[in-house]
Amino acid sequence: MNPLSGWSYGFRYVTLVNSGEVLNGRFESGMGSAIPPDLQKELDNLTYRTDGPWTLAQTANGTEVFNATMCFISQNLPHKFNVTMPGKAVASEPTFLTELSSLTVLRNDTGVLRQLGVAISPDNTTGRGTLDLEVHSGPDLWMELDGEVSIQSAYLELWVTLVEFSTLGGWSLAGNIAFNDLTTTVIWATHPEHAAMFQKILHETGNPALALQAVMFRVYQMLYYDWLPIFEPTHEVTTINAQNVIVPQQWTGFIIAIAILIMHFILTALTLVLFAKRTQSSLLGNAWQAVSQLVSSETQDIIRAAGSEGMKDRQVEVLARSAGRNREVYALASGVDNGRIELCVR
Structure with missing residues (x-):
């Protein structure tokens, strides 16, 4: 029972098979016929053993023929909930795992894996670049029951693709099958990004359920956006923006x-x-006014001596000391004789 919706889980099984080299056939390019593998007689008597979630089939001499496991996917209809989603804003979505121009895998980028909770605690939403989800009430169907057929058809799209799109009703998650090749009519090749994500999670964690869960999550995201035009309910939303200080x-x-x-x-x-x-008087910024105030009856002897003999500052200082003028305090005041503003001894 789904604790959020109160509905029973709708499980569907998916079988994962990893074939060994002895089962690998070959297809001619273009519209050539398929060349089946050369099956040897020792493949008639296989032995089986379990290795974690996998069942291994091998010949009597230990040659691995294939590995197989079964995972279950829960298919649930969408619902409406009253939720709170706190968290930090994300500048952008993680970059791709593959270089689409060459279909090569970029091994160093782990942004997509972190977002899906691989190699990081699923509860660490900040590190994953996702928002926390707090469900308060619900659920309500996002479409009336008379539209249930439309809802079901949206979520049956995946299984129709799996079963009916290809001859064998399966996906190839190997990631190295070229599009428009004859093999795609027999085994549907997934998008290189999905294949790279599946392979990387499987190799790093050894958990086929986690790898398949990531692929299904991405596929259902695609289905959601594909059916978004009929998603018409509107509700009020309260947003609170915060900034770090x-x-x-x-x-x-x-x-x-x-x-x-x-x-x-x-x-x-x-x-x-x-x-x-x-x-009393100020003409700031006027240089000649400042110079004129320096000339007075009490300073003219030093000014004339410095000007006529080309004295430097230190020589003027010695002259002032010898004349006893170095201890005098000067201030701007009105002259006694002419009334002009000039330097006078206080």
């Missing part, structure tokens, strides 16, 4: 930084206030 774990450094910023603001404001109240 950095929050300080200790407040000491944060308080110090804020205190420095506040002190900087106070000093800047105080400087502006004092400048506005105490400044």
Whole structure:
């Protein structure tokens, strides 16, 4: 019984067969006839043994003829549920496992396998790049019962393909059968991406059920999008978007930084206030105005000496010390004689 829908599982069996080299036949290219394998007499008396989920058939001398196992797939009709799906946004879907231009397998990319829960905990939805699923209520059928035939036909599409599309009613998951070849009329070759996914999961985990589950998941995804035009129910959805921000774990450094910023603001404001109240004359940005303020009766002797003799800064400093002028404090003020703004000794 399906705990979500309350319906019984609709199991269908799928037989997986991995043939040995002794059973491999050959097909001529184009419309040539099939060349069957040369079956030897020792194949009449096979022995069987189990190896995990597989049953191995072999000859008396130990030659492996084929491996076979059986998996069950649960076919269920779609339902409507009230759900919550929290999780992180994913930038893009995983890349393909195959290079479609050459049908070669890209061995290093594991994004698809992680998404399907292979080699990673199925509960690690963040690592898989999927959303968590919390089911709250339901289920309700997404189509009225009078449309059940349409629903069933959608999910019978897979089995019709398996049984009726090819002569033997099976898929080839080998991944190396070319399209439009005569073999595809006998055994339907799956898409290279599905074959690569099946083979990679089977080789890495040794679990045929997990490999087949991944293929069926992808196929049912394709069926869903194929039948999407008749999926018409509409419901309200509430979305909440969140963004990661950095929050300080200790407040000491944060308080110090804020205190420095506040002190900087106070000093800047105080400087502006004092400048506005105490400044009597200011022509900021006018260079000649600043130069004219340097010339006064109290500074002209040093200015003339520096200009006439080509003194450098250090020589002017020595001259000022020898004359006792290095300890004087100068400020801009109105001259006594002419009333102009100039440097005066305070």
